[in-house]
Amino acid sequence: MNRKTAVKDADVNAALDAVRELFAPTPLQLNEYLSKLYDANVYLKREDLTPVRSYKVRGAYNFFRKAMAAGQTDKVFICASAGNHAQGFAFACRHFGVKGVVFMPVTTPQQKIDKTRAFGGPFISIRLIGDIFDQCYRAAQAYVDEVDGFMVPPFDHEDIMEGQATVAAEIIAQLPDGITPDLLVLPVGGGGLSAGITSFLSDRLPPESFLFAEPLGAPSLRRSLEKGEIVTLPRVDNFVDGAAVARIGTLPFAALKHFAPEQVRLVPENAICCTMTDMLNTEGVVLEPAGALAIAALDLADRQDLKGKTIVCIVSGGNFDFERLPDVKERAMRYRGVKKYFILRLPQRPGALRDFLNLLGPEDDISRFEYLKKSARNFGSILIGIETSSRENFTGLIERFETAGLGYEDITENEILANLII
Structure with a gap:
């Protein structure tokens, strides 16, 4: 090394x-x-x-204690964080009684934003900028130059690593x-x-x-x-x-x-x-x-x-x-293979839906169902979500789909479609 x-x-x-x-x-x-x-x-x-x-409070606190020892008490301290470094930063600002500005991505969970405010109290202000951390970090760096502030990096500093x-x-x-x-x-x-x-x-x-x-x-x-x-x-x-x-x-x-x-x-x-x-x-x-x-x-x-x-x-x-x-x-069930989403092509005739339901196994449960019946069409489309107790159950279900000649598409792993309609 x-x-x-x-x-x-x-x-x-x-x-x-x-x-x-x-x-x-x-x-x-x-x-x-x-x-x-x-x-x-x-x-x-x-x-x-x-x-x-x-x-994160460890690195932030170590950075601040060294900055205080070096006499940097009159600076505005600034950080960029997706949440946890911000909370450690806010905690340290309040502990040392210095002002700080926190830059966070707009996508930061509200819980982390609220906790940062709670830890920093009147000693910090929060600015939400950018969709990801790196965009937020660039904005924080620009602000440091603008106000001649003191940047507290989330990870790229010896004092942070030491903490x-x-x-x-x-x-x-x-x-x-x-x-x-x-x-x-x-x-x-x-x-x-x-x-x-x-x-x-x-x-x-x-x-x-x-x-x-x-x-x-x-x-x-x-x-x-x-x-x-x-x-x-x-x-x-x-x-x-x-x-x-x-x-x-x-x-x-x-x-x-x-x-x-x-x-x-x-x-x-x-x-x-x-x-x-x-x-x-x-x-x-x-x-x-x-x-x-x-x-x-x-x-x-x-x-x-x-x-x-x-x-x-x-x-x-x-x-x-x-x-x-x-x-x-939802994500955990999809990863384990016990929940899937299908688009089905169902004939528009009386009893077609009942025939489909008869294909389901005893442990299969419908968690989502949307059916759009269109006039002057022979077939309609169904979006269906199915939960089951074991991923092996889907093997049998899909075999029954194919035996029945049912048109289907498994969209569980199609991130674009899944994020759009699930």
């Missing part, structure tokens, strides 16, 4: 001592449900239990004596957390002990590692808003560029929804999409490779807007 980009143990330990002013170490919990599922010892580092429900590395320092102290992780799973957005943690642990764990998790729709680290230089993605899927970054940070990439591209798992957004619903239903743990990213990555691994190992997953955040829950449930 290039030690110029690595955080130093003494600096991380100083940051850890300082952050104790704000909160106690977040728990490192052995999760019985996941351990049984993967036949391993799976620990969760619960960064969703910080005062702002994400690890995030305190997560690793806590993990080492919290693991049972004599135990080190065989696998440490790190969620990746801009790279500040993963760069800080891997740098701090570079002399303690071999490189192959690290596994990185990125959303499939925002693979900035994976693509950059494949090319050997930083790649700016032309577009990103914003669903995993806490990790939907089009360009990994310059300093984080310098710390991560020696890892193999295959160590970055690209997790489908709908698979993340499965993890969110599982953790909510079985464990009562509320996770945002980015917070579920590391756990979801385990499901993409070979079970034999995980068997018997000590695994630590970083649960990076729990700032979830429950208005999104129906969409999360």
Whole structure:
């Protein structure tokens, strides 16, 4: 590793001592449900239990304490964030009694906007600009130049990486004596957390002990590692808003560029929804999409490779807007294959609908039905959503469709059509 980009143990330990002013170490919990599922010892580092429900407060606080020590108290502090960094920033502004301006994408969940206001109080103002983080970040940078402000980056700064590395320092102290992780799973957005943690642990764990998790729709680290230089993605899927970054940070990439591209798992957004619903239903743990990213990555691994190992997953955040829950449930069911949408071509004759209903199995349930009967037409179209208890049930249903000569199209995985009419 290039030690110029690595955080130093003494600096991380100083940051850890300082952050104790704000909160106690977040728990490192052995999760019985996941351990049984993967036949391993799976620990969760619960960064969703910080005062702002994400690890981001660590880096923001470390940045501010160093800025205060350097006498930067008369500046306007500025940040750009999809939500979690904004909350850490707002918390730090209020703690140190300084003014701050928060730039957030227009698409930021309302829950994160409201919480940012609550944490910052009268010390911060919020500006909603751009559809994705990168557009918002450019607007924040322009504002810094306009007012001669002080930018607090979300990930691309040594003080931020140093603050995030305190997560690793806590993990080492919290693991049972004599135990080190065989696998440490790190969620990746801009790279500040993963760069800080891997740098701090570079002399303690071999490189192959690290596994990185990125959303499939925002693979900035994976693509950059494949090319050997930083790649700016032309577009990103914003669903995993806490990790939907089009360009990994310059300093984080310098710390991560020696890892193999295959160590970055690209997790489908709908698979993340499965993890969110599982953790909510079985464990009562509320996770945002980015917070579920590391756990979801385990499901993409070979079970034999995980068997018997000590695994630590970083649960990076729990700032979830429950208005999104129906969409999360919908995505999870589609990913598991227990919910599908079809467009059916049904003959316009008496009894045709009854004949179709007779094709359904005993565990098939209609969740959506729209029928447009047109005059002077032999056939009409139906949009139908069907839920069932097992994905195998659809195999039999489709066979019955074909035996009956029913015209149909499965549009479940057609994102354009699905987003338009579902």
